[in-house]
Each structure stands twice: as C-alpha cells, then as structure tokens.
Amino acid sequence: MEIIRNKHIELISEIGRIFITEKDLNVLLQNVLNAMPEYFPIARGSINIYIQELDEIRIDVSYGYSEDQAAKGVYKFGEGIIGSVVASGEPVIVPSIFEEPRFLNRTGARMHPGKTEGNIAFICLPIKTEGATIGAISLDLLKNKNDSFDEEFEMLSMISVMIAHAVNSRREMLYREAELREENKQLKLELDPGAIAGTIIGNSHIMKLLYGKIMLVADTDSTVLITGESGTGKELVAEAIHNNSRRKDKPFIRVNIAALSQSLIESELFGHEKGAFTGALIQKKGRFELANGGTIFLDEIGDLNPQSQVHLLRVLQERTIERVGGTQTIPLDVRILAATHQDLDSKIKNGEFRQDLFYRLNVFPVYVPPLRERKTDILLLADHFLEKYSRKMGKSVKRISSDAIDLLMIYHWPGNVRELENCVERAVILTQEDAIRNYHLPPTLQMADKPSPLSGSLDEMTDMFEKEIIIDNLKLSKGNITQAAKTLGTTKRILTYKINKLGIDYKKYF
Secondary structure, three states, X not given: OHHHXXXXXXXXXXXXXXXXXXXXXXXXXXXXXXXXXXXXXXXEEEEEEEEHHHOEEEEEEEEOOOHHHHHOOEEOOOOHHHHHHHHHOOOEEEOOHHHOOOOOOOOOOOOOOOOOOOOOEEEEEEEEEXXXXXXXXXXXXXXXXXOOOHHHHHHHHHHHHHHHHHHHHHHHHHHXXXXXXXXXXXXXXXXXXXXXXXXXXXXXXXXXXXXXHHHHHHOOOOOEEEEOOOOOOHHHHHHHHHHOOOOOOOOXXXXXXXXXXXXXXXXXXHOEOOOOOOOOOOOEOOHHHHOOOOEEEXXXXXXXXXXXXXHHXXXXXXXXXXXXXXXXXXXXXXXXXXXXXXXXXXXXHOOOOOHHHHHHHOOEEEEOOOHHHOHHHHHXXXXXXXXXXXXXXXXXXXXXXXXXXXXXXXXXXXXXXXXXXXXXXXXXXXXXXXXXXHHHOOHHHHOOOOOOOOOOOHHHHHXXXXXXXXXXXXXXXXXXXXXXXXXXXXXXHHHHHHHHHOOOOHHHHO
C-alpha cells in the first residue's frame, strides 16, 4: 500500500507541475496523458471533448493512437461507451473490450484478442465542471479482466477533476475553430461551388444545393446513397465526397455491380482463398479489402443479387468480411458510397431488394438532378465539353452557334450530361469550322419538339413568370418566405400576398 500511495503522490505531483509550468492548453493536456503510462500499464489514452453545439464528442489529445486513428474517434452524444459516459455522467469500467458489445473500436486501434497486446481493459470517466459533463478521459489498460481496477479508477478520478477547467477552456476554443471552419467552407462554396465539388460543373440553384449536401456529408464517415437517372454524374458526386473527406489520400475503389458476373460477384467484392472454387489458383483480395482505410463506391447497387445483399448487409453491420472459402474474419475501416438509377422502393415492394439493406445504405441520401431540371447549366457544360474535345482532337473549335444553342436548350436530354457530352464530341468530330452548327448535332436534337408560342393575356403570362420566379426562390430558401423576400428585394408582406394570390403552397419547399 505504501508503494501505491507513493506512486499516486508522484503522479499527482508531476501533473501539478505540468499545470503550473505549461501555458499552452493543448500541450498541457497532451503532457498529462504522456505522464500517465510511467505509472500505469497504459496502451492508449485519450481526452475526449463534448462540443454540445455540434453534438459531437471527439478525441482532442491522445496517447498511443496514430493521427489517422485519433481523427476517426468522433462520437455522437450517447454513442458507444465514451458517448454513454458523457450522456450519463457516470464512469464505466470494461474488464475486456473484446467481450463488450457497446465497444465500437471506431479508431480501429485495437487488435483482436490473442494478438500482440493480449487482453485490453477500458476505463472511462466523465470530466465535469459546474455540474455539467464536458468530456471524458479514457484509458486502454493492459490488464487481465479479473484484475482489480481500483487503483486506476482512484487516480483517474482525481486527474479528471484537475483537468476539468482546462478542458472547458479547450472546448470553447474548439467550438470557435469549428465555427470558423464551417464559415470558411460555406464561403468557399459560395465563391466557387464547382471548384469545391471537383469535376462537377453547374451554377444553377439546384446544383448549389447539391454542392452544399456534398460538403455537409463529405467530412463524415456516414454511408451515402446517391440516386438519379443514368448519365447525371453520380460517380462524380461520389468522387467529390471522397476528395473532400478525411480519407482523400486513401484508396477510392469503384465497383460497377451491373458489370460483375453474378457467379463471381462475392469473390470480386470480398476476395477468395486459394482453392475456394475451380480456377481459384491463388489467394485474392476483394474490392472491400483493397479499399480498407479509404472509400468504396458501389455503383448500380440495385443490381445486387439477393444472396450478395445479405452479405453486404453483414458488412455494413459488423464492418468485417470473410473471403470466399476462408474462415478468418477481416476487420474493415471503409467508407461506403452507393448509387443507383433504379427505384429501390419499387424493388423492395417486389421483393427484389432488402428493406433492411436499403435503410443501412440510405443513411444520407443525395439526389442528382437530371439535366432537364438544370437547363441553365447546359451551355456551361457544352462549353466545357467543347474545350475538352477540341483540345483532345487538336482542333480549334471556338464556339457554338446560336442556332445550335437553340437546339441544345429545346431538347429534353433523356441521357442527361453523358448524352450532352457525346453530342458535343460528335459535333467536334464533324465540324470543319471554328464553330458547331445545328447540322453538326444528332438528328434526335433536330427533330425535338419546339416550344409552342406563349398564349394568354399579358396579365396571365406575367403571373405565370412571377409564379415560377417565386417558386424557384422558395426552393432555394427551403420555404423560408422572409429569406426569399430578401433575395427578391421585396418585403415579407408583399411576397406573402403574391404567394396567396398565385396559389403557391410554400410548405412544399420546407
């Protein structure tokens, strides 16, 4: 007991010295963690800060984690053990993390039992100030599950009280930094939305809303389901999400489900062991394993067969895979993006797609609009493709003539952006001039129905255009009449009068 008491005194003295001599909050907290392994069998430790305004608990300083692992340690209030400690304000001791179902291992730092470190115990205490829980301190202990944890619990209780004030100050600083990052992100989006999204082109209102969704979800690890018609650019959206995420320097693996052989699809996705089936001459890693640490994009997910849907559901739930013919469970740290042009609701009703898998994939839905809903982007896209293929073919085609522009704007574009790109490429091949003319465009465009002349009185036509403008701004403001009125340079009272007069249901745009 005397030895233990002396050890306690030494540690408390060391931490006290750190508090007195160190003025930088981040360095102070880091030094507190770094001092503890000398006195306890600690493999890893972290000080986790709860930012209530963002509903996030994140690792702020850590010991024994890599930079990437610490960056993944983000939890919602009440999520996992750390989240539950912050939510309840009560400490938790886990004798063996491998036997605790609430343990998420979100950082991916813990090995399976029997590997290298042996058993890992986990102790997590709340950090409180003025009766409120503002974070948690947690340790991975290299101890047997039947050992006593009284010593560590007593010391950690004292340390959590000592660092509460410092953590509270640090929390306020982190919140201000997060606010500035969000403001900076929004400013970049407003100044140059196309550059933020990457290779996606478009300045229409509906595309700006899409860019906002991409930036909102990119910095998370949430699963995203991208929907939209063929040719709208769903793969580009997936690339933009990956390129603006924390995983941007890690693998981005594309898989087109429709292009895979149904008999070999599980081998392609999850890999196989040597001899697993006829022709399996060597062990092969699957696409999920190749994407480990990064992002996997499952295009045409609606074409996945029922058996593979079950296996994918297991991957989403457990974040592990087994190769075909294998027995070893392989842990995964993969962000999953999926896309489809099909109506999955109809496929669910017909029994062709699992509802539970849909819910797992549809955590954050992103809809990519068809080209006919963003016609103001047609010329921007056409000019981009004109420059691209003129350069590629070594031609000097500078512009698109007004008669060709008319055809581009009239056409309904069932093949969307992909069809527009093919049309412009074909036109660049055909033209021998410095411009694309209407006769360089495909016959389908030249036979497109031209809009009939507007009919009705001047008042009727004025009301029609005014209604379209108001609806467009209500969509942009998500039904907020005050914001829409400000954008249109009028008052809320006048805009409300016009909304009622024109029979517009602004609630549809919430």
